[in-house]
Amino acid sequence: MNDFSRRDVLRIASAFGVTSALAPLGVSAATAAADASGYSLSIDPTRRGPAISDTMYGIFFEDINRAADGGIYAELVQNRSFEYSPVDNSSYTPLTAWTTTSIGGATGTAEVIDDADRLNERNRHYLRLDLDGNGGAAGAYGVTNAGYNSGMCLERGKKYDFSVWARTDRERGTPLTVTLSDESEASLTAKPLRLELRGDRWVKYTGTFVARASSTTGRLTVAAGGAGTVRLDMVSLFPRETYLNRPNGMRKDLAEKIAALEPAFLRFPGGCIVNTGSMYPYEAPDWERYRSYQWKDTIGPVEQRATNANFWGYNQSYGLGYYEYFRFAEDIGAMPLPVVPALVTGCGENHVTEDPELLRHYVQDTLDLIEFANGPATSTWGRKRAEMGHPEPFGLTHIGVGNEENLPEAFFERFTQFRKAIEAEYPEITVISNSGPDDSGPIFERAWELNRSANVDMVDEHYYNNPQWFLANNDRYDSYDRNGPQVFLGEYASKDNRFFNSLAEAAYMTGLERNADIVKLASYAPLLANVDYVQWRPDLIWFDNRTSWGSTSYETQKLFMTNVGDEVVPSDASSTPAPETPITGAIGLSTWATSAAYDDVTVTAADGRTLFDDDFSGGDARWTRATGRGSWSVENGAYIQHDTAAENTMVTAGDPTWSNYDLHVTATKRSGSEGFLVAFGVTDTGNYYWWNLGGWGNTRSVVEKATGGTRQTLVGDDTRIETGREYDLRIEIRGRQVTLFLDGKKWGGFTDDKVAEPFRQVVTRDHDTGELIVKVVNAQDSQARTRIDLGKQVRVAPVARLTTLQGDPDAVNTVDAQPIRPSQSTLPGVSNSFTHTFPAHSITFMRIRVKSA
Structure with a gap:
């Protein structure tokens, strides 16, 4: 017996667009297929399990697969400051992505220079055009940039802001012609931009285009007329429309897909890139020459930011810097979680920086970063933040030190110095350690031993495994010491992008939630992949220069991240019988x-x-x-x-x-x-x-x-x-x-006797709606006919809301088709004890409204 009226039932149904609760879109609770496997699920709504952290699920951003430049950072020009170098990538030249261009028969030379005429000390290279002066009044000589992928994506009717830093040695000035065209050289705008350069000092020139046609093969040409010498640097083309229309902002479609996940935190700027980089080519103190990812290089005016070699084999501009990360986290309602280098390399490298002065400098840099994020606008680094447009603090609460170090003793010695300094000045900040690159093994065990003995607050674990591992290790955190450090699962994924991988990940996530008292944060990785620059798979969101789409794991993560719940409700399910077969081969x-x-x-x-x-x-x-x-x-x-x-x-x-x-x-x-x-x-x-x-x-x-x-x-x-x-x-x-x-x-x-259990579940409670969220993963070929028992001490609404991901286990979401998408329906016939058949290869979230009896 329950106290829900027919009006309640219809209201629940209409929330999912079902016009009649008596004719639902979903499978009837009483329906069971003949080939279904039999399961039972017992739920005790009167008991309370662990509270689930508000930060349970978030995102991890790393500049891999061209995730930043050529990705979420909306800049369309590649190598805009001519800083590409074969030191960073053997295929690079200073003119990578650029070609010389002649208009009207004009001639000249184009050379990338590093001398005293540079824009500034950190933006050292610039393009020098020596113009011959032929070609007449209409003649011009310069360079064309092809952007990323097949070219720049330009949309009809949209505005694009151009800027360049330039100088000329001609006293009467030099005309600069800027055009947008496609691969066939057809113009994409009604007319070119015409700018007049004046003076032999660096000045920023700007203009705006309106595209009159759409193209995915756009080219930007910058050409100078007349004779003499012209110097160009920081050539930029930015879509006016970015996420929330932020200047120097994010590509809108990618940012919107990330925001739709409703992430609770944003870990940045990466994993392996944190501890690695290139060197400045000039004499400088060691802490400036050691080119791991240094946050101070990434703030301030973009033309004054350094560039760096990326661990993943390409150059990164730092146009997307720490200020933009903090601002993006705020824009999407996520807790910022930066990671700083510990001067011990990881990700397969084994190098320790022994210089104590260098370590002291990096510790101070980390304290300065916290001040940049949280300090008042009157403080040294808080003033820097305010000058960039954000006088209010960003509210930093967590910071990670290091990433996947293979030398746990050396790492922990240095981590301890970071932690001591941070806790002395900012005791409210949670300092996160890590456990190396694997889910187990000697490095993992020693790292955890050191973290436990030092009473570290939180440990960042990383692992990428096959689907069977995720199905077999649902109980991984059941045995973790509840008096030891909490867990941040900072990187994890099943190694492919098929739906079966997503099913395995979903099954594993039920174990993360069940252990919400020890697992406080979790983020799938990597986040983004440009289809033309793939260095790692699986990936959560795929894109080209025109569009983007979520992988099957994106749909899975979104389902979990937007339906977390506030606390775990104790439940117990039957398991699938395991075959007893020996290792054979x-x-x-x-x-x-x-x-x-x-x-x-x-x-x-x-x-x-x-x-x-x-x-x-x-x-x-x-x-x-x-x-x-x-x-x-x-x-x-x-x-x-x-x-x-x-x-x-x-x-x-x-x-x-x-x-x-x-x-x-x-x-x-x-x-x-x-x-x-x-x-x-x-x-x-x-x-x-x-x-x-x-x-x-x-x-x-x-x-x-x-x-x-x-x-x-x-x-x-x-x-x-x-x-x-x-x-x-x-x-x-x-x-x-x-x-x-x-x-x-x-x-x-x-x-090797762990069972790759295909039937996993967890139940959580949503305090705001009064619903139990029954999360069931059925990762097998057969349906799972399941008896669900809620006990007799609650009243149960007769209609539940269902969200389901279901499909071929080999299905992959691509640019042309996304077969794995959520479907929503209602389920009538729900009571304190009822039967429901979970489809084969499915993830089901069943929201059941209950009241105390």
Whole structure:
């Protein structure tokens, strides 16, 4: 019995556009397909679980995949200040993205210069045009910029603001003609801009275009007439229409998609780019020459900001700087969360800056950053913020130090100095540490040990794994120490952009919410990817120069981020029976940027039978080149891979049905940067286990499991491999338990028995609406017919609201089609105990309105 009237039912229905609650768009609660699997879900609305942090879900921005320049930063000109350099990218020249242009037969020369005539010390390079003066009154010589992707995207009727810093040595001045055209040189505006340069000092000249046609291949041409020398720098074309019409602002469609997520925080400016960069080419104190990401380089007038090499292989302009990050966070209602360098590199690099003066400088820079964000307009750095247009503080509460360092001892020593200084001056700021680049292993364990022992407030974890890992590790945070540091899951994703990856991520997120007392912040990564500059996938939002679209994971994240709830409601669901199958598969040998010799390979069954034996005296006929990489040959009775540049050179042998066996092999590193890769349980090139000895530049050793081509770490330590030494390797496989022996001594072991559970759920409460939000993920091929029991101590509205993501597990959202989009409906027949069938391959959010009985 409940006390909801028919009017209540109709009101709930109409909220989702359903004209009759008796004829819903969704599946009836009483409907169950014959092929559905049977589940039960018990919910106790009278009990309260952990409160969910207001900052639970946010976004992580990193300038990867051209996410900033050529992406969300709305500037259309590439290499606008002529600072591209082969030092930053071997394919670059100072005129990358530019070509010389002649109008009316005019001639001249164009050269990028670095001398005393530069615009300023941090914007050192400029373009010098030496004009021959021919071509008549209509003649002009200059340069054309093609922007990013296929060209600049210009829309008919829209305004575009042009600016350039220029100077001329002609006393009578120099005419400057600025035009917009498409790839075929057809004009995109009614008339060009005509500017008159006067004086041999730097002056900013501006003008505005109105596009009379749309194009995705737009070009900007800047050409000077007459004779003499013209100098140009900071050539810019900005759409007038940016997000919230901010000057120097964000590309509107990308910013709107981010804002639609309703993120609670914005972590910036990146991960790997935080600790790395290039060097200034002039004499300067070390703290100015060490080119990690320095926030002070990114504020103030854009023409006075430095440029820097990006960790991901391209140049970044810093037009999108710390002020713009803070302002964007404020614009979308997100908590700003900057990350500063700790002077210990990460992301596969191992370098520590030992200079104590440099460390002192970076600590002070971090204190200055907090003042820039929070200080009054009368303070030194608060005044800088006010001068940029924001006199009120930004309200910074959290700051991260470092990112994915592989040297936990060195990192933590430096982190401690940052933390001590920040807490002394700003005790209200939460200082966030990190746990390295993986979800487990020796670096992760040591980092967490150091963080726990020092009572660090919060630890930033990062990991990217295959879908099976996410399905199998829903309980990851169940066992975390509730008296230890809280968790910021700063980067995570399942390694692809198919809907099945999103299903696995959604299943995992139910575990994050269930552990909301320990997991306080979480952000999928990376956020943005330009389709023509992809360096990493998966990615949340994809774009080209014209349009943008959300991946299937974007739709998943949006569903969770806009339906968080205020607290967890205790619930319990039945699970899917797990098949008890042993690890099965053939064997393999491989290398990674290393030459190695293998010999005396034997495979012995648990009962003592010899399944395979090869001392290579008869050649390599029993082995298959699985990847086709590397240079393998038999020499002096050993199987040798010679190529020290080739990665994953796997060769395989044996029967894919083998189980319960011992693999024995001897191995010798001949040359190269790493060690050995010995595989077992090989079913194909994308599915196997391997013992990776001396991996990551010979810094650590692990066992990895590959599923569908993506790998996850199961166990590891810091073993390193010596060149020229023969090693005895043995792998013992029993059922799903694996034990590994190095030179006769046990090296480690694991039991791979976690179930990739396809049916996951969590329930939260929305205090504002009085609804329970029942979140169910069904990541399997069959429907899940589920008995839902709410107990007898609440009154339940007879109609629930449903939002569902459902589709082919291989579906991918693209520019041409987005098959994975949310559908909304209502569900009648809801009561204290009812049955609902959750579709195969689906994520369902069911909002049930309840009242105390």
